[in-house]
Amino acid sequence: MSQQRTLVGGPGQPPVGPATSAGHILQLLRSSPAGYSRADLLDITGMARSTLYERLDALFAAGLVYEATPLRSQRGRPPRALRFDDRDKLVLGIEIGHTHAGVHLLSLSRDIVASRRLPIDIGQPQEDVVSRLMEQSRQLLDGRRPVGAGVGLPAPVDPLHRLGLERTVLAHWDLQRLQDVMEASLDCPVLLENDARSMAVGEVRHPFESLVAVKVSTGVGSGIIVRGALVRGAHGAAGDIGHVRVPEAAGRLCRCGRDGCLAAMASGRALLAAPQFAAYRTLRQLVDAYDSDPDVRPAVAEAGRVLGRALAAIIGTLNPGRVAVGGLVGVLPDFLQACRRQILDDAFEPSLVDLEVVPADSRAATAVGLCRLVEESLYAPERVEQMLVQQAG
């Protein structure tokens, strides 16, 4: 009858809360940019003072926490804010596209420090592309060592790198080798992820939201986040919407060899291939003619409309709270407008409740997402625990 819901700890009792390890305390601090005072932490975690201070000593020693300027207080000694020490820690975010790559240097707090954009040809041998990227990276780093690096790739990325990339633009790449080479070159852990999925992570605003991010540049891809969790799929191919069949594309040949694919209508490659745009050599040229060439806007709008139709199905199926559209083509106003309109037209009303269809936050959402993924991976509680053990030993 008397329900002992509240578990009370006593002397010698093992920790009551699930989260009293140094790793979890760091996670707490990471979750709040303003940080917490020691008193806050005692209050939140319910730990004994001596225990908490021991943890903090270890975190200080490892350089994971620092003491920020004192906070304001009504009376009494002002508390000193403790924060996750993301100062002077750099992350490299490399975004690989079909024709260009972006190399971004970010702070751990996800501010972009410096960027390079360079033309590449993804069809060339992996080694050549990688060595150019590494050269740019070294220039940006200027001798500094990053804590981690992330790479966004325009193809499905299986977490175990076992996926056949056969039919994709990266058919001739070896992801395991890519990771090994980069880790050796940069002397830091390297994480590989699909580009659109990275972008989706970069678009996340609230910890448990559900969102779909779509990237439309040369190709089309999407990243899906359900209740804060990234959906990767059975073979890491989740979100690869480019080859969903849409009626509008019937009869149009896709580079995958089939016809009717979404990518054959709603992608930069498809736009470039249209006869009226034969004069444009690159997607960038075409996009730049958005205002000057009267043919561009209608074509872009039509592409957006088709994408909207396909997205409506995903929205009905997965019920996200937000759709972010990015990429060179995706951010064009007419594209987004047509896409949004078609979604509102096609999707079932209950799934449209509170649904936002918005442009992707910034051109660098992918790099920001990669930075976040790297941070999550590097400073996951278990990993922090390992780090501290190594330090001590």
Place this chain on the structure above:
Amino acid sequence: MSQQRTLVGGPGQPPVGPATSAGHILQLLRSSPAGYSRADLLDITGMARSTLYERLDALFAAGLVYEATPLRSQRGRPPRALRFDDRDKLVLGIEIGHTHAGVHLLSLSRDIVASRRLPIDIGQPQEDVVSRLMEQSRQLLDGRRPVGAGVGLPAPVDPLHRLGLERTVLAHWDLQRLQDVMEASLDCPVLLENDARSMAVGEVRHPFESLVAVKVSTGVGSGIIVRGALVRGAHGAAGDIGHVRVPEAAGRLCRCGRDGCLAAMASGRALLAAPQFAAYRTLRQLVDAYDSDPDVRPAVAEAGRVLGRALAAIIGTLNPGRVAVGGLVGVLPDFLQACRRQILDDAFEPSLVDLEVVPADSRAATAVGLCRLVEESLYAPERVEQMLVQQAG
């Protein structure tokens, strides 16, 4: 040098670590039908003998573990298998459809002990339907108390029961009240879930597989499991594919008030509404005429084809390893055949690698899935821990 571990993970990846609590030991035992000997457990967990025995004492005392017949051994004293005690524990699985309900009594090991099928009208007041279900349940139980019950509903089910059911068949239901009334009536915890999602859980064979289960009877619904995790969506509406727009249904009015919905083509309700089937009053009658009425099979096949088209999009997006099709209409051979063919035609090849499109395992997959969900919920490590604390106090 820096020790570099491969980075896997990011937001949404649950932590993995050694677990030595009683709850985790029970989970270990639950995962193996044959059970483990004490020596096995010492080996697997690496715990001290005294500690492990203490845990086992508690689990024995709570009736959660029992000692099975001795196992084989090459020499020496034969080990005694310890198993999760699922004997004499009953779970009630109630499947609510538009016109019929199935009440199933299952053992915790998911064998069906007894079943009842009864006609209901989901349009009637909730209290009336529920009281009939409870009556049937009491008859099946015959005085015994179940450890838990699960209800599969043909509508989106928000875990917090906050979702507006406005536009669904359950518009006049109150899920919180349903749960409260049933818990009081059955004197056990009650879990509510969408029917197709329950079915998906019932179809799971391997712990980390990805699959999509589709239920086609009066309505259409689906359940999505990604790497072993059920996808519920932002408002619990994930998998509600009935109102995805398909070109084939253009001009056809759906009961949701729009036109072009998948449910307006590929559902039992849509079939029944077709002019050539005006003679049939119920879906069951129509399905029973599958062999005798020459009009039925083509119509069913066409419905399957349309579903296949919609599924191809989901398959491309989520990249599951298996698609299971069930429900009164879904299991018809021509339906499945047409659906499978259309999927193979429409979906992108990489997402078809190793993809199986199969009929749902049994008519009772939903009940089996509910049973599994109830078990997972009842015997989750944290909950077991609570249970033991209460026992002790």
Place this chain on the structure above:
DNA sequence: GTATTTTTGTCTGATGGTCGATCATAATTG
């Protein structure tokens, strides 16, 4: 200036869960 308040810093001893080890017993095979 003093009083008050709140945070921080540094101890202490007490508790109890976990380990590791020992010794004993049981139940098989050969």
Place this chain on the structure above:
DNA sequence: CAATTATGATCGACCATCAGACAAAAATAC
């Protein structure tokens, strides 16, 4: 019978954690 393996029941030692005491620091209120 011996050898082997699993189980049963202890025990003391360790040590992470707790609770609490005490003092100093740094601000506000009067």
